[in-house]
Amino acid sequence: MVDESRTYKMSVRKALLDPRTKLLLLVLLALFCLAGVGGAKLAPFRACLAALPFVLMLIDKRTVRGFVLLAAVVASEAYIMFAFTGQGGFLEGFMLVTTFIVVRLAPCLMMGSYTMDTTSVSEFSAAMNRMHVPSAVTIPFSVMFRFFPTIKENAANLHDSMVMRGIGGANLGKFVEYRLVPLVEVTSRSGDELSASALVRGLGAPVRRTDIARIGFGAGDAIVMLVLAAALAGSLLLPWEAWV
Amino acid sequence: MEESKKLNGKDLINIGIYTALYFVCVFVVAMLGLIPVGLLLLVVLVPLIAAIPFTMYLTKVRKPGMLFISAIIIGVLMLLTGMGYYALVLSVITGIVAELIWKSGDYRSIGKIAPTYAVFNLWMWANYLPLFLEHDAYVAARPDYGETYWQALETLLPPWMLVVLAIACIVFSILGALYAKKVLAKKMAAAGME
Numbered sequence A: 001m002v003d004e005s006r007t008y009k010m011s012v013r014k015a016l017l018d019p020r021t022k023l024l025l026l027v028l029l030a031l032f033c034l035a036g037v038g039g040a041k042l043a044p045f046r047a048c049l050a051a052l053p054f055v056l057m058l059i060d061k062r063t064v065r066g067f068v069l070l071a072a073v074v075a076s077e078a079y080i081m082f083a084f085t086g087q088g089g090f091l092e093g094f095m096l097v098t099t100f101i102v103v104r105l106a107p108c109l110m111m112g113s114y115t116m117d118t119t120s121v122s123e124f125s126a127a128m129n130r131m132h133v134p135s136a137v138t139i140p141f142s143v144m145f146r147f148f149p150t151i152k153e154n155a156a157n158l159h160d161s162m163v164m165r166g167i168g169g170a171n172l173g174k175f176v177e178y179r180l181v182p183l184v185e186v187t188s189r190s191g192d193e194l195s196a197s198a199l200v201r202g203l204g205a206p207v208r209r210t211d212i213a214r215i216g217f218g219a220g221d222a223i224v225m226l227v228l229a230a231a232l233a234g235s236l237l238l239p240w241e242a243w244v
Numbered sequence B: 001m002e003e004s005k006k007l008n009g010k011d012l013i014n015i016g017i018y019t020a021l022y023f024v025c026v027f028v029v030a031m032l033g034l035i036p037v038g039l040l041l042l043v044v045l046v047p048l049i050a051a052i053p054f055t056m057y058l059t060k061v062r063k064p065g066m067l068f069i070s071a072i073i074i075g076v077l078m079l080l081t082g083m084g085y086y087a088l089v090l091s092v093i094t095g096i097v098a099e100l101i102w103k104s105g106d107y108r109s110i111g112k113i114a115p116t117y118a119v120f121n122l123w124m125w126a127n128y129l130p131l132f133l134e135h136d137a138y139v140a141a142r143p144d145y146g147e148t149y150w151q152a153l154e155t156l157l158p159p160w161m162l163v164v165l166a167i168a169c170i171v172f173s174i175l176g177a178l179y180a181k182k183v184l185a186k187k188m189a190a191a192g193m194e
Helices: A004-012 A019-034 A039-059 A063-083 A090-118 A121-130 A135-164 A172-200 A219-237 B009-032 B036-060 B066-080 B086-104 B110-132 B135-141 B147-156 B161-183 B185-190
Strands: none
Touching: A019 A039, A019 A090, A019 A121, A019 A219, A019 B066, A039 A063, A039 A090, A039 A219, A063 A090, A090 B066, A090 B110, A090 B147, A121 A135, A135 A172, A135 B009, A135 B066, A172 B009, A172 B036, A172 B161, B009 B036, B009 B066, B036 B110, B036 B161, B036 B185, B066 B086, B066 B110, B086 B110, B110 B161, B161 B185
16 A cells, blocks of 8 residues: 555545445455356456456556556466467466466456555545444554554664674574564564554544545546446346357 | 553554564565465465564453454455455454454463464465365356366366365464464563463
8 A cells, every 4th residue: 555655645636536446346356357256148247347457557557567467467368278288297287377376366466456556544544434444443454554664664674783793594593583573572662652652643532533535436436337337237238149 | 450451542553563564474475475386385484474473462462352453454455455355254254263262361371372373364265265266156257268277277276275275374373373482482471471
């Protein structure tokens, strides 16, 4: 999910899609593309749904990642359709599992990557508040994203200081003792500081919190829903099998 | 000193921090999972490494609801990163069970760490479900791949592998927890755990 400091400007501009729409799309993608609900009859709907994250990425200028993932999917599909012979052997087994994972997970992962890339933590917690998720879940959730950069920084600092003392972390035992345990300790200590500052700003207060992030359903959400509804109706009602 | 048993702001922040540390362990290993063999290593490596932050988490917060909230957050994250809703469904269940086990030790029993951790980690197993199960639905959805493809896949990813993966997850969780207990023995004693 996007770092707050970088997205402050973005949250002033309203995002293309509401976080709740993105969540819905993630669930739909998992249902139809990952699990294959609906069988062959819904193939056009599934294709529309799978193409959606890619289109969204293009619109939101995440083209590079979009094209990399698309290339992976196309290459895997091509392998399954044309290069796969069914003779067995290690290489083919390896390729088979790899391409299967890519084809099956890619649409979902693409949507996931898009969601994480375009939703700021404050937008997401605003969305969770609107969905009446209790603060016992939303607070740890935002703290967690606040701490990923801190953990990374602490890990890098620990690495430097251990290198300086000549403690290389090649084996797992040393890694745990000299890196992992101190990392948890240090991070937990900065957490205590965060608790203090958050309490001063009224985190524990029994009032309803407000959000800066402007979220809400808009034209983008409406278009996505209309496209999906049209695709669903089309693949259910039209005799599309006859045209292929 | 009798502290309140209800989660306050500080506890919620700690839950967030330790869940973040736990998730970083998962994430680092999941990066290896981009190659298929790494995916299978997820249930071996994550339980071993994440045992340290998790055990320290159990030492630090010790209030009802902590594990349940962590489990839900991890499930939501899996949904957000595009791994499907399976992990969310399973993590709600494992979160409750882990919570109950940990509660049965009154949030301070060292002996309960290993079973709590083993149950908590089982959410990972849900990530494999779409790869091994529901082949039939997926086959029906993609008839253009041909029969040989599905047969080859069925031999490479047989459903019984799921059982092996679940057992591996439990075994390595227990090993990880035992190791973490050894490393963190002093800290746990200092925190008054028994």
